[in-house]
Amino acid sequence: xxxxxxxxxxxxxxxxxxxxxxxxxxxxxxxxxxxxxxxxxxxxxxxxxxxxxxxxxxxxxxxxxxxxxxxxxxxxxxxxxxxxxxxxxxxxxxxxxxxxxxxxxxxxxxxxxxxxxxxxxxxxxxxxxxxxxxxxxxxxxxxxxxxxxxxxxxxxxxxxxxxxxxxxxxxxxxxxxxxxxxxxxxxxxxxxxxxxxxxxxxxxxxxxxxxxxxxxxxxxxxxxxxxxxxxxxxxxxxxxxxxxxxxxxxxxxxxxxxxxxxxxxxxxxxxxxxxxxxxxxxxxxxxxxxxxx
Amino acid sequence: xxxxxxxxxxxxxxxxxxxxxxxxxxxxxxxxxxxxxxxxxxxxxxxxxxxxxxxxxxxxxxxxxxxxxxxxxxxxxxxxxxxxxxxxxxxxxxxxxxxxxxxxxxxxxxxxxxxxxxxxxxxxxxxxxxxxxxxxxx
Numbered sequence: 001x002x003x004x005x006x007x008x009x010x011x012x013x014x015x016x017x018x019x020x021x022x023x024x025x026x027x028x029x030x031x032x033x034x035x036x037x038x039x040x041x042x043x044x045x046x047x048x049x050x051x052x053x054x055x056x057x058x059x060x061x062x063x064x065x066x067x068x069x070x071x072x073x074x075x076x077x078x079x080x081x082x083x084x085x086x087x088x089x090x091x092x093x094x095x096x097x098x099x100x101x102x103x104x105x106x107x108x109x110x111x112x113x114x115x116x117x118x119x120x121x122x123x124x125x126x127x128x129x130x131x132x133x134x135x136x137x138x139x140x141x142x143x144x145x146x147x148x149x150x151x152x153x154x155x156x157x158x159x160x161x162x163x164x165x166x167x168x169x170x171x172x173x174x175x176x177x178x179x180x181x182x183x184x185x186x187x188x189x190x191x192x193x194x195x196x197x198x199x200x201x202x203x204x205x206x207x208x209x210x211x212x213x214x215x216x217x218x219x220x221x222x223x224x225x226x227x228x229x230x231x232x233x234x235x236x237x238x239x240x241x242x243x244x245x246x247x248x249x250x251x252x253x254x255x256x257x258x259x260x261x262x263x264x265x266x267x268x269x270x271x272x273x274x275x276x277x278x279x280x281x282x283x284x285x286x287x288x289x290x291x292x293x
Numbered sequence: 294x295x296x297x298x299x300x301x302x303x304x305x306x307x308x309x310x311x312x313x314x315x316x317x318x319x320x321x322x323x324x325x326x327x328x329x330x331x332x333x334x335x336x337x338x339x340x341x342x343x344x345x346x347x348x349x350x351x352x353x354x355x356x357x358x359x360x361x362x363x364x365x366x367x368x369x370x371x372x373x374x375x376x377x378x379x380x381x382x383x384x385x386x387x388x389x390x391x392x393x394x395x396x397x398x399x400x401x402x403x404x405x406x407x408x409x410x411x412x413x414x415x416x417x418x419x420x421x422x423x424x425x426x427x428x429x430x431x
Contacts, residue, residue: 041306048302048371052362056335145304145373210364213322213336222321222337223360226373233304 004276007269011262018258024087025251032177032244038143038237039174049230056220057192065217066160067190067224075112077133077155077164078102079187080126081171081235082119083243084140089253091172091180091246095239096125098182099170103131114164116155118236133158143240148233156225159188171235172242178249180242187231190224295329298367299345301354301375308354308375313345316368318361327368334363338372340417342425353378355425357418374418378429381422390419 080099082092099122103113114133117123123135134154139147158164167188172180212219296312316327319341327334340357359372393416400409 038305042304044307045302045304045371048369052335052360052371149373211332211334213320213325213334218321219335219337219360222358226359229373230304 004269004272007265007272011265011269014258014261014265018255018262021251021254021258025248025255028088028244028247028251032241032248035143035237035241035244039241042234042237046230046234049227053223053227056216056223057190065220065224067156067188067228068192070189071162071165073111073165075114075164075166076106077114077116077158077167079116079118079151079155079167079169079232079235080122081169081239082117082121082125083239084120084138085243086121087250088243088247089250091243091250092119092121092125095170095172095182096122098184099126102168102170102184116151118151119239140236140240140243143233143237145229145233148229148236152225152228152232155188156228164188169231169235172239172246174238174241174245177245180246183238185231185235187228190227297327297329297331299370300367301343301356301370301372303372303375305374308377309345311347313347316343316345318343318370319356320361327363330366331363331368333365334361336361338370340414340421342378342421342428343370343375344428353425353428355381355418355421357421376422376425378425378427381426381429383423383426386419386422386426390416390423393419 078099080095082095086092099115103115106113113131115122115126115129115131116133117126117135119140120137123132123137126132136147136151155164155167159167166186169185169187171183171185173183174180294314296314297316298311299313299316300310301308314328318325318327318336319339321337321339324341325336337360338356338358341355343354343356344351346352354375354377356370356372356375359370361368361370363369393412396412397409397416400412
């Protein structure tokens, strides 16, 4: 049976930990609200952009826009987006393992793989692989469009110069507060967006009457890099929201685990105390018996 | 007077959604004006000042790179950023302008293309901000 004092110190320690995890949970939930607002604010932009891409990209298949060029794939670049900080359960590990599996798949096909990481946790995971081409750290908290632009310019350059023939994006998609899943998307080459029958019909009736300034190809030349920005930015805010949601859950679990542990320890403490009292009583009774003689 | 619906949307949310009389925007091929019932039209937008008139009042905004679409009496701007001229911090824009000019001069010597392009874009944005702020003051 452990000593009374030891158990008491342990209880105090655990309860302090639970205070921290509780505070972190509240901070994460406050930050999650902010991140979700950002996502909400971004949605109309993304939707309108996708709509315009649908309308425009249909007739672009034969064109020689550098960002839409489909080549034989020899080198793949994987952009991995994670959070900067840990303590959010298996969220970052899930993303990096997904990226790793993707890498193994491509390497089995004889393709060369390089990594671009966004967020410290991704950089930590791939630093030792020798395949890390560039990393962007400490930008996840702010979500500025210019950060996304910097990253997309970087990968565009690699793609256009022929260093990579395909660029994939791996990030944590925010499904709900309880569910965040790693998601793989193909970034480059940009494929014409399939709009289904409806869009094609709309195109027939509307596009003919549109006045383009400059020509559609030139518009696409401007639009495609912006579209890439939008996708990278989108991944960043998704990861931002997911990170806080994952941390909330992880910290909630930790707080509950602390509570269970405190309960167990308290029981142990009471048992130890009872045992001590019983022991003392036995001594007294034993002493009295001896005196009676 | 017939009005046209103006919408300016940025990644950080919609900036304007309103009925206005006329919109003037910095297109890549030059400035263009749009009145009510304009024909369907699609143009890319460069960094510059966008203005619109409503109730005899003209308002100015700084916008940076994107595109606009006119269809069914509605004009939508999808731009990376948009700020009202009245909200712009002129001192800050001035400082940004000087910084960009300095960087541009340095980049020219080193012939670094990316840095040059970046500095140029920053300079354009700073100039557009200053112009939008000045126009709003008048």
